[in-house]
Amino acid sequence: MIAAWAPRLAHRLAVLWRSRRDGRASVPPAQAAIVEPPPLDEMDADGPPLLKVWLFGGLAPVAACRSFTVPLDAPTSLRSLMAMMVERFGPAFRELVMQDNGQIYGCCRLFLDGFPVEVDDIIDPARGPRNLELIVLTSSEGG
Amino acid sequence: MSSQRYDQLIADMRSDYRPQREWGEGKGILLVVGHFLVGVAGGTWVMSSLYHVTVGLAVAFVLGALGALVHLAFLGKPMRAFKMIRHFRTSWISRGFVGLSLFLVGSGGCLAIGFLGLGGPWLVLALCAQGLAAVGTVIIIGYMGFCYTASKGIPFWHSPLHPALYIAYAFRGGIAALLVISAATGVVPGDGLLQLWLGITVLVCLFFGLELYGAVTGGNQAARRSVHDILAGRLALLFYGGTLALGLLVPVLLIALPSAISATTMALIGLASAAGDFFVKLSTVRAGVYLPLRRIPQTAG
């Protein structure tokens, strides 16, 4: 069997069909875990950098506020941030963003300074004050 | 085009055998009337010449002129009719147009001279007018059948019998006209008229029967469909009522009457026979079915 699907490399990520590749990089490296957006300038620089969280769509009315700020003293994961929000804004907010098993809905999208971020990413406070946007998009589609 | 005609066109185009509706339906009926009148005119001119019925000549001229007018009315662009001279070499319609023109000019001239009683040099002119008329008559009697034969798109018409049939119709029409004229003027041109009429009618029936038989056995689906339409289809009423009953049965019955042939019966025979001719022409024209574009399997529904 010329092309066995079995991998040559031990590493899990390399479980590819064994096929002769002529030096062409197959897949660019996955995005780095930590996001490196440009810092924002208009926030005040004294004290710990602040993270301003903006809620859009159905989230704002449920949370009864458009935005709020969170001090960023240590690298915090977005998952913990979401957990804090759910616990702060109550069951109606939880119903929109979190599944019963604690997972965040795929259609709940987070944007840090305009760049999409995953729930598992971590915000590095060293990069100064930042803006986080949160919105729940439409899940169903068809046709 | 009214939505009703449009719906009919769509239904036609979807059917396996698409009937032709341009000649014979709507304004197209003028064409059949035109052909009928011109045919009778030719026949009447010939018969009148044979039996020296000058009134008949006049009637022939009138019928011919009327036929020409009706033809023009049928055309899409009547104003350009004069252009129909151009393609004499191959187009039967072109030849027909020339023939009809000659006939009208010739018969008109000859009648005019006769009517005005001019002598001397005019007689020579009358003679050549008569010659023109004769040529014109031959053409208008003969060309009509060939128009239909040239239509490769309609297999039912595309048979060699059509010209002969139309020539026979012309003569039958001529005799019918004479019968009507004689009834009207009380002058019985000669006793042989009815016998001649019978002979030609038999000839017509023979040709028509042959044509139908030819179409059925010719193996062409469209031709068979045309015959089906005439005998048992959409034209059955027209054919049986108009052609057979009116055009054949009535005259034959009248002839078979024990009492002598009175003027009125003669007129009736004439009119009935003419009507029969008209209806047979109409039904054959309307029965025209286009050649289907694909091999239709025999078991077609």
Next chain:
Amino acid sequence: MVIDLKRCIGCYGCQLSCKAEHGTPPGVFFARLLKHEEGKYPSVRQMFLPVLCNHCTDAPCVDVCPTEASHYCEGGIVDIDHDKCVGCRACMMACPYNNRYFNAERNWYFGDAGPTPYELARSARHDTGVVMKCNFCTPRLAEGKLPACVANCPTTARTFGDLDDPNSTVSRLIKDRGGFTLHPEAGTSPNVYYLAP
């Protein structure tokens, strides 16, 4: 022109791109698609047959036309000169492929709602009282384009070229694939060939 019945899937693209190119009135189709079945269940096949004027080499429609309105153009294309046509419709009867249409009176696709701007723009050149037919899109050929039906065919089933030139694609297709014509027995030597499905 050569039409490959193996490729044609009956999408009506030819019929409608032709209609869009010429703005032909209701019921008039310079190009048309016919659908029919052949065979008994379950070995049945659907046949898609696109038809148009075959531009025959000795066209009966040209012979019967009294005013020489139907004439041969350069390249063997058969066209109608609408200034000569008297509307006698003999040509419609003579064409064994019945690809000619009589434009009795001006009418529109939306009926009494009147003409659309498109129909006004396109039908300016259509006379009433005359016969209309396909002319292989002569105006497009003049601009070096292919006829509308050929250019638009999504399965490239239609090929257009010079049949007289033995090594043009059309000639080779006919030779290799055994091109056949419709109703050859009519003796009009048509110039649209079909390749078996």
Next chain:
Amino acid sequence: MSLLKKKPAAAADDAWLASSCALCYGTCSILAHRVDGTVIKIEGNPDSVVGKGKLCGKGVSGIMTHYDPHRLTKPLKRTNPVKGIGVDPGWKEISWDEALDTVARELKRIRDEDPRKLTVMRTTTVTASRVPFQAFSAGFGTPNFSVAGGGLHCGNGAHLISGIMHASWSVVPDFEYCNYAVYFGASKGHSAGHASCSNMGLAADARARGMRMVVVDPMCNFAAAKATEWVPLRVGTDAALALAMCNVMVNELGIFDAPYLKAKTNGPYLIGPDQLYLRDPATKEPLVWDEKKGVALPYTAVPAEDMALEGNYQVDGVPCRPSFVILKEHLRKFTPEQAEKITTVPAADIRRLGGEFGREARVGSTIVIDGVTVPYRPVAAIAFRGAQGHMNSVYNFLAVDLLNQMVGAADVAGSCLGFNPASHGFPETGRLRYVPKAGPDGLMVTGMWMGYHYPYPIAEPRLPTNLGLQDLFVMGMTSPFLTSSDQEELWQTFSVPYRPEALLNFGCNIMMSVGTSQTVAESLKKYKFIASIDLYLTEFSDFCDIVLPDCDYLQSTDSRSNFPFIFNLPGGMGEWCWSIRQPADQPQGEQRRHSEVLLDLAERIGMTPDFNAALNASINLAPPYRLAPDRRYSWDEVCDAELKCNFGAERGLDWFKQHGVIKWPKKPEEVYWRAFEDVRVPIYWEFLKVAGDKIAAIAEPRGVSIPREYYEPLPDFLPCPSHQCEHKGFDYFAFYYRDIIHTNSFTMENPWLDEAARLDPYSYTVAIHKDTALSRGLAHGDVVDIETEGGRKVTGRLCLTEAIHPEGLGIAALAGHWGDGMPIAKGKGVFFNELLEVDWDHSSPVNQNLDLCVKVKVTKLGAKP
């Protein structure tokens, strides 16, 4: 047709504008020729990959839809409060301000009370409406979004499984290299659908090259008409046939691609007696049996070739087997003889087809394309609308895809491809990059999707708050419960805390596209306020309070005609292509573009920041092109932002209006990504069993029984309600199919298409088998009554044909309009959906796809019309 005597003097306005069609959701690229302000021709755009300069019949006929005098030109307000089928709404023309204020006031009230009370619906035909309407409903805050009939009838099965197994919206054979394609209820390249025009060309080239095409379909038209072999079968029994073919291939002939199954599927995962994965206690990763070490380890710790695919094992005393073994055992049940009884396809044919598919697959072979060696499996089994339009929607489609998975013919050269599942992005900016990646349990998560909840991983079922109950029935997408007869009962059963009050519709005509009009009418009467943006007054408009005149595609702008690429960009090798839509004509009367109307509405409701944020997220705009929250943008500006964001600052909307399209080459690693991405796909749907248990845990205590045979991990044949109808006299399976000349219920109003359909033998007629009809005294052209057991009835004209299964009754397209708003369409064709019940019993318990086949009785009304 004579030449123009004098060439028109160089017309002042003579422009060819590159844009996109909208006669169906294929959105092929077009060139619109405008002379003196009038669009006189629409042709394909040869520069574009979408259509390659060609258009189908519908595309070129768009002009007559554009200039249709019956199009709406002014906003209308209802004066007659009574709503009903055929009840005259008493339309009064009003100004745009009054109309928008009315709508905004109503929506604002609802948004303040509970945004979920708004339902938003859009037609699938206009792809340009996806982003604006999805963003509007996200910004508004309602999860209740639907594509009505367009989604419900033809998507829930096809998209779900194409997404999970091929990371794409639907699947198509790799026409360039495929040698043997089996179509199950699909037409790909022979009728309508995604990338239909491009596929027509590709499919024709493939057929000319000699690709053999076997089409499994109850009717022989479109794909079946051009097939090398038509396999007629009883409607809705595709799963039985596909599984039998799998059985022949795997068990009788022993043909399967072990290396593929080990590396690319969850075949080696060990399954315990409870049908679930055995998991590593620490990492919770599914275990596989390492043959070399003779021990069970997490799949991440074992090289693929060492994973056991066969055999029985013990792990900590628990008996377990690789899932592939369970699949093989399961397939034994589907002998060709058994399948013959269900599908009426002769057993010999089934055995032959299974063998041919297996042998043609050339398991183990590779091919070099553009210098890259990729696996080569020149076979493809595809399905689409026909196969999955049944209760058994998921299993029918999954069974067909198993054929591909068994021999590794998935997203490799010549095989069954998704539509562009992987893209390495636009070279200069790296944007538009998406690649399938491994998700929970190593199973593939699609890189791109049309909605924003991906098909896998499955969401956690919970007590529903969506009107469509999609958060309980987590495999569903478009839901029937927005218009089902038992919706109130279900909402109460699951104590949904609110009821819908307002409906915003774009282009849908759900009175015809969903099911029997009576049921839909009842559900519409419950709404307090309905606003609709449409081209015409449709049967749906009879229930609207405000109707707004929309611009059509020749009067609008859009920046993403063929994106996401998984939807309608042609698959297979070639080039990536991005095209736009630009206006070729002015609006008529007071028509406005739906996107501008939404932006205006958002401003009046006061949700512009939310709408902009939703647009940013939907289009994935990156700084500096992100929309500022507080600014009111025009849709052209949004398009411009997206184009510059994707293709660089110099290639904005104006650049695209000039150049039409931008293209860049596809790489083999993108098109045949399966060999290059480390992802596995589930041939054993363990998560389905898990989901089933959870859903039952919620539903059954409330009295709704979940038929667990639909939630088994392996596909099975489960009969539709129509198969269980033994009622005497009801002896035909009625089904409906897409017509090549029509799109849904929309194009019957186009006079050219209507004219072509009237000439077509099948388009407006009821296709019935000749012999069976004649034996019942039915003749060609008879007008008949078609009646269901439930008393639903439609009339139609018969077309006796050999090209249909003896028990089949085929009706084309979505015709049978009765409203006056579309006079050309009125009374044309048969309204099939009138026969369909819309309720829990007639929709799939897994993905809510409506069952589209129904047993009917045919009685003669009168002789030929």
